[in-house]
Amino acid sequence: MTLGMRVSGGVAVLLWVLGMAAGLTLAPPEEHMSDLVRIMFVHVPVAWAAMATFTVALVASVGWLATHRWGWDHLLDASLEVGVLLGVLLSVQGSVWGYPTWGTWWTWDPRLTSVAVMVLSFLGILALRAFVDEPEKRASWSAAASILAWGSVPFTYFCVKVMNSLHQKQTPWGAMHPDMLKALLLNTATITLLTVWMLMARYQLARTELRRELGT
Amino acid sequence: MKEVVRQCSLVVRKELLHLWRGKARLVATGAFAFANLVVFSFAGGLHGEAMRTNAAGFLWVGILLASTLALGESFRVEVQNQALEAMVLLPVHPAAIFYGKAIGNFVLLSLVGAVMVPCSIVLFDAVPVGGLGRLFLTIPFGAAAISAPGTMHAALSCRARSRDVLLPLLLFPLVVPGLVAAVQATQLCFLGDAMGEYGSWLTVLAAYCVVQWGLGGLLFSHIVEE
Numbered sequence: 001m002t003l004g005m006r007v008s009g010g011v012a013v014l015l016w017v018l019g020m021a022a023g024l025t026l027a028p029p030e031e032h033m034s035d036l037v038r039i040m041f042v043h044v045p046v047a048w049a050a051m052a053t054f055t056v057a058l059v060a061s062v063g064w065l066a067t068h069r070w071g072w073d074h075l076l077d078a079s080l081e082v083g084v085l086l087g088v089l090l091s092v093q094g095s096v097w098g099y100p101t102w103g104t105w106w107t108w109d110p111r112l113t114s115v116a117v118m119v120l121s122f123l124g125i126l127a128l129r130a131f132v133d134e135p136e137k138r139a140s141w142s143a144a145a146s147i148l149a150w151g152s153v154p155f156t157y158f159c160v161k162v163m164n165s166l167h168q169k170q171t172p173w174g175a176m177h178p179d180m181l182k183a184l185l186l187n188t189a190t191i192t193l194l195t196v197w198m199l200m201a202r203y204q205l206a207r208t209e210l211r212r213e214l215g216t
Numbered sequence: 217m218k219e220v221v222r223q224c225s226l227v228v229r230k231e232l233l234h235l236w237r238g239k240a241r242l243v244a245t246g247a248f249a250f251a252n253l254v255v256f257s258f259a260g261g262l263h264g265e266a267m268r269t270n271a272a273g274f275l276w277v278g279i280l281l282a283s284t285l286a287l288g289e290s291f292r293v294e295v296q297n298q299a300l301e302a303m304v305l306l307p308v309h310p311a312a313i314f315y316g317k318a319i320g321n322f323v324l325l326s327l328v329g330a331v332m333v334p335c336s337i338v339l340f341d342a343v344p345v346g347g348l349g350r351l352f353l354t355i356p357f358g359a360a361a362i363s364a365p366g367t368m369h370a371a372l373s374c375r376a377r378s379r380d381v382l383l384p385l386l387l388f389p390l391v392v393p394g395l396v397a398a399v400q401a402t403q404l405c406f407l408g409d410a411m412g413e414y415g416s417w418l419t420v421l422a423a424y425c426v427v428q429w430g431l432g433g434l435l436f437s438h439i440v441e442e
Binding site for chain 2: 113127133144147151155
């Protein structure tokens with residue numbers, strides 16, 4: 001692990017502690033949901049990080065198909081795994097929040113359904129990578145499949161705006177209590193940094209795996 | 217462009233000829249779709265009203281499950297005799313191969329869908345309120361929504377390990393938007409369209425088809441040329 005990664009990892013953990021403290025103590029309870037709203041400080045940043053990571057997968061896919069440079073495939077490999085991890089975490093957090101507020105762990109609402117489809121789409125591509133032995137084929141096929149699967153990302157983001165959904169729409173920044181906004185921004189920065197750290201670590205692992213596979 | 221269209225028409229001709237000569241594939245896919253409808257009848261609890269309400273969903277899930285057989289088989293024969301490699305070496309443009317194979321699968325799934333419509337009407341007592349015209353218009357759109365991404369992913373999975381697991385794993389999440397639109401449009405045909413929503417769902421379905429058929433043509437070369 002490089003020095004830069006150790007430093008960024010350390011900073012991310014420190015920020016994470018501060019972010020949790022801000023979310024639990026600095027931000028006031030919400031009028032209707034009271035303290036339940038505090039899950040927002042991890043739920044919203046994880047949603048942002050998951051969608052951003054899948055978008056990184058799209059960029060990496062286009063990059064590989066255009067240049068055939070292995071770096072893009074390592075980035076694709078990393079972003080697929082980290083994105084699926086964040087997507088699963090997002091669904092679990094949503095269920096934990098949904099039960100006390102909606103009275104159910106899961107409902108076939110457009111937002112929840114589209115998140116499930118998004119995660120399953122990319123999970124299938126992880127399976128594809130596991131079942132293809134030749135590195136070149138694995139890279140090209142998973143890149144093509146990722147481009148097709150990425151369509152679920154904008155759909156997930158915009159569906160609450162254009163469809164009737166139990167899930168609330170994105171709250172404008174100005175409508176939030178300033179202390180809530182501070183806690184949310186701090187946690188968003190923290191989880192983004194943690195995501196970048198995970199991507200870097202997984203990228204290095206993918207590079208090592210390929211070298212071992214090719215015997216170079 | 218003219219050459220690609222000519223090559224595509226030749227691939228379509230080959231696909232249709234293959235479909236006609238090997239009727240077993242068509243019969244097996246249709247029989248599997250019908251078996252799905254029968255099994256769904258039991259899953260629905262055998263209540264007339266519930267089955268009628270869910271008839272559209274049963275019909276499309278039956279077609280989708282059966283499509284995995286047809287799509288997988290359409291590429292298995294190409295890989296078995298290294299015919300796909302031969303077509304690429306000829307050289308046939310990858311887009312012509314994709315559209316040729318996708319049109320072949322589209323014809324097969326449309327035929328299966330057309331046969332499953334009367335079966336659904338009988339099994340689920342789902343007499344279409346607005347007549348059969350709209351129902352038979354929806355079937356090819358739904359078949360197109362499955363056949364383009366299905367052809368793409370069948371081409372991927374047929375050369376990977378555990379291809380039978382991989383195809384549905386890749387295909388099912390991807391076709392959800394198209395499947396939802398097809399089920400909604402079909403349900404309006406079966407149960408009536410008091411709010412005039414049919415056109416909107418058909419538009420969603422058509423838009424999904426345009427995106428999938430367009431992207432498939434663009435990306436297919438990266439799959440077959442590796």
